[in-house]
Amino acid sequence: MxxxxxxxxxxxxxxxxxxxxxxxxxxxxxxxxxxxxxxxxxxxxxxxxxTTKTGTFNYTQTDASGNPDWINTGNWSLAGIDSESPTFEAVISMVKPNGSAAHEHEVSDLAVSGQPSNENGSIIIEGTTTITMREGPVTEEPTIITLNETTISVYFDPEKIDDHFGNQSITGSVIQ
Incomplete structure (x- = not known):
């Protein structure tokens, strides 16, 4: 070559x-x-x-004079937050500040009315839930859930449940 x-x-x-x-x-x-x-x-x-969030309730419900009336504690879960049909489940334990009258309520069957809204970094879901009461379950209870990264607030319309939770939201923390 x-x-x-x-x-x-x-x-x-x-x-x-x-x-x-x-x-x-x-x-x-x-x-x-x-x-x-x-x-x-x-x-x-x-x-x-x-889009599942879970957490705890730890709220002191006050009477009309502002005095502690009930201690509300429990666990909650909100799944499918971004879906058309999110689910909300909670167990709320109530006890008087002196330790008497302890009882529990279960919340389920969230039916969302309209689209969840987003205000100031919080998701607001309006709809109805079912709440177990002493006399039996109360269905279609108007409910507003407000959720942000660290806290939750759940408001139950007092009319159908005889002011059982007062006219106040039950608040808690987001764990996950």
């Missing part, structure tokens, strides 16, 4: 190597971009699907 032919073969090999390296870099960047876009999409999708 003469010198010119060896040079041409080396030049072709060098061009092929450059092409292979360039193609490899391009494909690597394309793959990395695809992975990043896919992960961002999956994360966004997961955040939309993972």
């Amino acid at each position: 003469d010198h010119d032919m060896k040079f041409n073969i080396l030049r072709i090999s060098k061009n092929q190597s450059t092409l292979i390296v360039s193609t490899t870099i391009f494909l690597t960047l394309l793959l990395a971009t695809t992975v990043v876009l896919t992960n961002n999409f999956d994360t966004s999708y997961a955040q939309q699907q993972n």
Whole structure:
């Protein structure tokens, strides 16, 4: 093989190597971009699907004079916050400040009326719930749930439940 032919073969090999390296870099960047876009999409999708919040109630209900009347504690869960039909479940334990008259209420069957709204970083869900009472469950109890990153407030219209929770919201904390 003469010198010119060896040079041409080396030049072709060098061009092929450059092409292979360039193609490899391009494909690597394309793959990395695809992975990043896919992960961002999956994360966004997961955040939309993972819309369950849970927490506790710890609220002192006052009488008309502002004196402590009931201590309300319990657990709650609000799932599917961004969906058309979120679910809300809670257990509210009530006891007098002196430790008497302890009892419990379960809240379930949230039926949302309209779209949840967003005000000042809080999601507001209006609808009805079912609350267990001594005389039996009270259905279609008008309920307003206000939720932000750290707190929850649940207001039950006092009329159907004979002012059982007063005319005050039961407040609590978001744990998760």
